[in-house]
Amino acid sequence: MAESETLMMAKKARALKAQGVEVIALSLGEPDFDTPDYIKEAAKQALDQGYTKYTPVEGLLELREAICHKLLRDNQLEYNVNEIIVSNGAKQCIANVCLSLLNPTDEVIIFTPYWVSYFHIVEFAGAKPIKLYAGIDQDFKVKPEQLEAAITENTKLIIYSSPSNPTGSVYSKEELSALAEVITHHEGLYVMADEIYEYINFNETPPSIATFAGMKERTITVNGMSKGFSMTGWRLGYMAAPKWIVDACSKVQGQFTSGANAFGQKAAVTALMQDPSLQSYMKDKYLERKKLVKPLLETIDGIRTNDPEGAFYFFPDVSSFFGKSNGKNTIKNADDFVEIMLTEAHVALVSGSAFGDANCFRLSYATSNDLLIEAITRMKSVLDTYN
Ligand code: PMP
Numbered sequence: 001m002a003e004s005e006t007l008m009m010a011k012k013a014r015a016l017k018a019q020g021v022e023v024i025a026l027s028l029g030e031p032d033f034d035t036p037d038y039i040k041e042a043a044k045q046a047l048d049q050g051y052t053k054y055t056p057v058e059g060l061l062e063l064r065e066a067i068c069h070k071l072l073r074d075n076q077l078e079y080n081v082n083e084i085i086v087s088n089g090a091k092q093c094i095a096n097v098c099l100s101l102l103n104p105t106d107e108v109i110i111f112t113p114y115w116v117s118y119f120h121i122v123e124f125a126g127a128k129p130i131k132l133y134a135g136i137d138q139d140f141k142v143k144p145e146q147l148e149a150a151i152t153e154n155t156k157l158i159i160y161s162s163p164s165n166p167t168g169s170v171y172s173k174e175e176l177s178a179l180a181e182v183i184t185h186h187e188g189l190y191v192m193a194d195e196i197y198e199y200i201n202f203n204e205t206p207p208s209i210a211t212f213a214g215m216k217e218r219t220i221t222v223n224g225m226s227k228g229f230s231m232t233g234w235r236l237g238y239m240a241a242p243k244w245i246v247d248a249c250s251k252v253q254g255q256f257t258s259g260a261n262a263f264g265q266k267a268a269v270t271a272l273m274q275d276p277s278l279q280s281y282m283k284d285k286y287l288e289r290k291k292l293v294k295p296l297l298e299t300i301d302g303i304r305t306n307d308p309e310g311a312f313y314f315f316p317d318v319s320s321f322f323g324k325s326n327g328k329n330t331i332k333n334a335d336d337f338v339e340i341m342l343t344e345a346h347v348a349l350v351s352g353s354a355f356g357d358a359n360c361f362r363l364s365y366a367t368s369n370d371l372l373i374e375a376i377t378r379m380k381s382v383l384d385t386y387n
């Protein structure tokens, strides 16, 4: 199995920092906010109350009830507690689903650019990942006719994230409806909708794909605490799906890791039962940063960006730099671009090749305005030396 490229770049940036190099790390997709105090307090209380033991594999009943409440409140989705499973991060939900659902001849259509781990998890599960590419000219969003053309009799699962990591694109209600229309015409086809950036959406939040006619029985909705509540280190994710899929995931998880951590689950109950507007200061800050970063990136000749509607990433196209040299180094592809940014500008990014698009790089803007300005200024001055 390949190493996660996002985590690898984060490791490289940390190693350079440890050598005293002033690296600005825009590589890891991780909120820079601390977990809100009211959530931390709930975890401390839970520890004192003795939530220090194994929990049911599928998660505390109280948390699964809170998740059902959240899904109804925010997504108009009605689920029973036995259609919910809590895992050690959304990442584990994705792995559980792939390991339980996929067989060797199955094809999985992954909307590309994709979040790095989808591809590797599908391969690890023994199925065949099929990249369905949508470039910057279509805001990185797959069109229904493209999806229709990619489906074969072996297609079992479709995976996408919206808001998207790495592009920040968001599928609108109309776009989701058109995709759902295609999907419901094929028997035995499932969708894993990764909604982990749900709360980091700069416009009105579109409905979940599971709300469209005929979709609920075919949809696995993945979400988690990492992004919306800034709880990456707590390792708490969850999914809602038909009971038979949840039961299969529960078996896999029961053998691999058991239930997620007990006191964290109690804190997640508190978080999910609150009005989501309590966290909207984070989204406001991301939007402010997006508005700062876009024009700054556009001051660099040859960089093309879309206008992300959610998450906290830019995924600029830098193909116009390919072939350019400073007399010493040549930028042949996105991997070189990112390497040169790290070694010459001391800015850590992730190559688009990790996400299935070798023309682009990913920049996470979940950091301070000052660091963002400094990073892009450094990038520009290095790129000015390449002709
Ligand atoms: N899906 C997407 C699109 C992500 O960006 C991430 C963040 N790593 C995950 C899933 C996994 O999140 P978690 O921290 O809950 O495992």
Ligand code: GLU
Pocket: 004, 006, 007, 027, 028, 029, 030, 116, 117, 165
């Ligand atoms: N979602 C983050 C990213 O894409 C976390 C890193 C990871 O889990 O791979 O950078």
